[in-house]
Amino acid sequence: MTTDLHKADSADTSLDTVLRTEGVNVYYGKFLALKDIWLDIPKNQVTAFIGPSGCGKSTLLRCYNRLNDLIEIFRAEGKIYYYGENLYAPEIDPVEVRRRIGMVFQKPNPFPKSIYDNIAFGAKINGYKGDMDELVERSLRQAALWDEVKDKLRQSGLSISGGQQQRLCIARAVATQPDVILMDEPCSALDPISTLQVEELIHQLKKQYTVVIVTHNMQQASRVSDMTAFFNVNTSEGGRTGYLVEYDHTESIFQNPKQQATQEYISGRFG
Numbered sequence: 001m002t003t004d005l006h007k008a009d010s011a012d013t014s015l016d017t018v019l020r021t022e023g024v025n026v027y028y029g030k031f032l033a034l035k036d037i038w039l040d041i042p043k044n045q046v047t048a049f050i051g052p053s054g055c056g057k058s059t060l061l062r063c064y065n066r067l068n069d070l071i072e073i074f075r076a077e078g079k080i081y082y083y084g085e086n087l088y089a090p091e092i093d094p095v096e097v098r099r100r101i102g103m104v105f106q107k108p109n110p111f112p113k114s115i116y117d118n119i120a121f122g123a124k125i126n127g128y129k130g131d132m133d134e135l136v137e138r139s140l141r142q143a144a145l146w147d148e149v150k151d152k153l154r155q156s157g158l159s160i161s162g163g164q165q166q167r168l169c170i171a172r173a174v175a176t177q178p179d180v181i182l183m184d185e186p187c188s189a190l191d192p193i194s195t196l197q198v199e200e201l202i203h204q205l206k207k208q209y210t211v212v213i214v215t216h217n218m219q220q221a222s223r224v225s226d227m228t229a230f231f232n233v234n235t236s237e238g239g240r241t242g243y244l245v246e247y248d249h250t251e252s253i254f255q256n257p258k259q260q261a262t263q264e265y266i267s268g269r270f271g
């Protein structure tokens with residue numbers, strides 16, 4: 001087992017890197033939640049984060065759009081670069097970061113507004129000046145939801161099924177014209193059919209976006225992702241510090257992992 005991620009098996013460097021993570025440590029107060037993370041997220045690929053509960057998958061995901069900034073006791077060390085730009089530099093506006101790096105959460109969370117306004121609202125706030133009807137339709141089409149809701153755009157976003165709500169949240173994320181979409185267990189509250197629909201959608205989205213997904217479901221990681229990062233928790237120093245064990249093409253992680261811990265995790269021996 002290694003906590004030195006310079007030594008961790010790393011991704012294919014021939015792919016364009018969107019997000020570069022260099023030696024990132026994350027603290028909540030005095031608690032070291034993530035230690036020395038080195039990871040490159042490639043463009044127009046789906047990257048999955050897997051690992052046992054508490055290993056810091058969501059924490060790292062939220063570092064990429066500065067959502068952790070909203071947590072008072074959060075502190076990060078190291079560097080995260082977005083196309084070579086330091087995401088945490090003082091001149092960077094976290095609101096703009098969150099527009100370019102959108103997020104979809106575990107529980108579908110549409111606004112208590114109409115389906116139409118769920119999409120139009122964020123776009124208006126972001127100063128969208130184009131044809132709003134066209135944006136709403138395009139976003140719903142991209143989220144594979146248009147045909148199901150085109151006749152009820154004025155109905156509440158809360159009136160549709162959970163799976164449809166999650167696709168509405170994806171449409172809402174897409175409407176702000178992001179570059180990256182972060183997904184934190186986007187299917188964990190969905191039934192199997194809705195899950196497959198969202199997985200199919202993720203597959204489509206990567207043509208245009210870079211996707212990073214946290215999932216507890218290893219079948220899902222192997223179905224949807226191109227790259228997989230396996231994290232584990234180190235309990236040896238009395239805490240529960242997360243670290244990256246192995247990062248590689250999904251096929252290699254699932255069929256030929258280099259680390260024993262990865263092998264044990266994917267074969268269901270812990271976690």
Ligand SMILES: Nc1ncnc2c1ncn2[C@@H]1O[C@H](COP(=O)(O)OP(=O)(O)OP(=O)(O)O)[C@@H](O)[C@H]1O
Pocket residue numbers: 028033051052053054055056057058059060071073240242
């Ligand atoms: N806001 C917070 N304040 C304090 N500690 C936190 C906070 N958020 C997360 N943690 C701690 O940081 C560690 C990593 O949590 P995180 O949610 O990132 O892990 P995870 O791998 O996504 O877990 P899970 O799979 O259970 O969602 C855990 O020990 C957790 O208790």
